[in-house]
Amino acid sequence: MTAFDRLQRTHWAGQAEAYERCFVPLCAHPAAAMLDAARVRAGTRVLDVGTGPGTAAGLACARGARVVAVDAEFSMLRLARRRVPQAELCHAVLPDLPFPDDHFDAVVANFVLNHVGDPAVSVAELRRIVRPGGRIAATVWPSPRPPLQRLWEQVFDAAGARRPADEPAVPPERDFAHTVEGFGGLLRAASLTDVHCETVAWVHQTDPEDWWYGTASGIGRLGRLMAAQPPGVVEQIRQHYDRLSAVHLTDGGFLALPTAALLASGRAP
Template structure:
């Protein structure tokens, strides 16, 4: 997704797909060692950065979209976090500046993940840890919902919403672990994280209307009548997905990988 397409959508993102991405934050923090200096990559509205600062990390965080950074900075619990606007693979940090790096659902959004990982390796101290997550390529409850809506209404995302050929990687435990190893990281381990996402139906739809994620891409490309048909089809299906708390319930999983920058003799 181009940076311009993220402009001005921080609030609906935070309520919808940002809340989804935040579901993995507890597991990301589990993978980190004792608190030190942390870089949160592609911070979005700040969920990882704020949670890490709360448990004692000194946090720097960046995002390519200025409006996301502005939104994160204005959160009441963001005091003390150093936010900047920046984009991989060129970061404004010195070599070996951080004890840990987190990249929560970032590697699948940059055109050249290997170049991005080389830059993250540069700013990570030897022995420092990288923790990254991606969404797996497999059928999910949300994916099935979006596919049903697309098939019913004919609203499909335009081409070009995946990484360039030759840059992509398999979104599995083996695929993410292999990518990290290929980029020079050591002690690589990957696992599946399972959780239930609970979200208000209207708040989720606000993310679609803002053009976020695959269904949002399809919505943005559709004409007015198709958009109306999409909303009607969505409203017809969401009651079956709604729990006693009035929220939609989706059982989902993500791929989480952890690795370290190896210590070389020259680092001693």
């Protein structure tokens, strides 16, 4: 386990309820397309890695698939069990999954490879447990960041927020370019064939208070940045958030900004 992995385990501990309020609708958007890319249908034996609140697992169950779902965070598993009682759920942490080789017809990972310290090793583990001819599909956030995520960068810059210089990160030699070419290359390096990667774009609408709540509660990299600020700077962040988000509000009072994800899939030879 790398320093980045340890940071992720600590950071996400107990965060399921905050995550459910602000990020579940956002991260759910590409889940159906991810299942399509993995050819998940009735009878498919599918593993949902990093299931979180069980969004992809629930969609797969609705298709009649035989679903196993795992997550590294116990609060997420408790939430997933309430939301998707028909799935088999257990605790597991990439890149060490407790399944034999060639065990599943399909493996999906919705916004999980953003949170591992060695993405190539993790994809190799997904490849290990999918049968020959089975499929893997995954999503990650792209780089550069879309407008929805850039809003927070603009807010922090306007408030003069201090960026911690010593936060663990994925080492450059283990990371991959979060582009169509880079993400597709990550799957090809794991010997997957028929690799396809595309950008899925949409306009996310959310209550501005919910979008504030997620970061203020410490969710994600920006949540950690918020938590590192003194109270006076947090007050400045709130003021700039209200000002900068106001121009993106709909007539109904929802925050509406474009965002996007990368969706990559491949077949095990």
